[in-house]
Amino acid sequence: MPICDAIILAHAPLTGDYRLLRLQAPAIAEAARPGQFVHLRIPGLEPTVLRRPFSIYRAETDGLSILYKRVGRGTETLAALREGATVSLMGPLGNGFPLTGSAAKPVLVGGGYGVAPLVFLASRLPRQGVVLLGGRRAEDVLCIRDFEALGWPVEVATEDGSRGTRGYVTALLDRHLGGATAAPELFACGPDGMLRAVGTRAIATGCRAWLSLDHHMVCGIGACLACVQKLRMPEGGTRLARVCKDGPVFEAREIVWEEPA
């Protein structure tokens, strides 16, 4: 895979500190599967500033899009780039979500900008399901219209109650689990606490949950071992998987969560 220089086709603010970046990267877009990411080098920073991983939000014929939140100096610098500027991309990286032919109804659970790969996933899943989105405030709930355009119903929870139900997205999830209906298949991306809560519920109710982990990464291709995750092996025992290369998506039963620090 070549490392590609991608021209910025569009760069637009969304709500709050969130932004949408569309890049001309046809080869990566064509190869991309939902849940994979690109490793982006932000130009204009010192030579030792590391690449940043971003989930692929959309992959179209001429390019791909990512969603990001301005959180630090890297994303601040990225946010200042205009259309026509160039960024260096490695991708598509990681394994992505499985697009199995499972008959179970897909339930997508997203927290904050963790929604990005779920939009891409909804556009590629062979069957329609439901989307549950959570965020601290209304401005942290993104992409509702994207799912509605695909015909997927969306339910929202915010911690301050400024949009949808007040509380965590897992409260919405509980209504879809453990009822008389067949067990759904869960696909989730968001903060660790949310993923862990989704995984716990999936295991308790006997459904499969595919969780996309957001560990800090360095190389992005499995060489440096900075982003490892302990996994249970089917035959017993554990192993350390590389989130960037062997993930970022793992099934809830595999993941051995560390005790909170």
Place this chain on the structure above:
Amino acid sequence: MNAPAAPSLAVNVGGLAMRNPVTVASGTFGYGVEYADWIDVRRLGAITVKGIRLDPWPGNPLPRHVEVPGGMLNAIGLQGPGVAGFIEQYLPRLREFGVPVIVNIWGTTLDEYAEVAARLSDAPGVAALEINVSCPNVKAGGSSFGTDPATMAAVVAAVRRRTRLPVIPKLAPNVPAMGPFARAAVEAGADALSLINTLPAMAIDIERRRPVLANRTGGLSGAAIHPVALKHVYDAAQAVKAPIIAMGGIVGAREAIAFLIAGATAVAVGTANFIDPTTPLRVIDGIRDYLIRHRMASVSELTGSLQT
């Protein structure tokens, strides 16, 4: 006018023949196979793989890295598959690249270092052993062996007795003076020296008042350490005639050429691999361009050419 003849880039590092003077720093290039999807690894002068000990080793808890101005700290803790795992899982594919493989080895006892060296010496496709006596991120082994010249020399001697491969200790930067370490390593049987390892360092999350790294401390690498490494390479080259593989903060050909001028025979690209995997190839091209521009027929003319 005829184009000038292409300069010779080939070097010999204590018996290790390299077609050009550029390798990669252990721990920044996995086991060689990971980057083969991204760059033409067959162009490298050698591939240096991540540290191997006798048995598989889990490394440290997360977080294992943090970005800092001018570089990063890591405390991976030498996670690895053990010597048998390395020989079985990685060495066959590494051999196919047709590039010399330098295996970085470590242990918690002299016997373990020696045993790993012996096992690798019997494995086809290993070209040289780099002895890690300088990792700041493991409690036993690593820099506990590397910050005392006599202890470091004992490790080198133990490995020397069990292998015919070129032996290249990787020296610690956190020493008062490099000269005595360089001399002790060569007297103990080192064929070449590798320097420097990362610098012991720390970062604190001031809001939580906790160390950022789970290991509390880590090793600093990246552009920030190049001037420190350059001084150590210069001092080592003054102290011994053994060839030196220099590393620390190379982001392009400029830093690599400075190492060669200071006395290095070869160089290794480290942290820059994470940011731009083509860096080692750019460094090879940049050294060649420099030699042409300065009308030098061979990279050996550059080594130790510092004017003082």
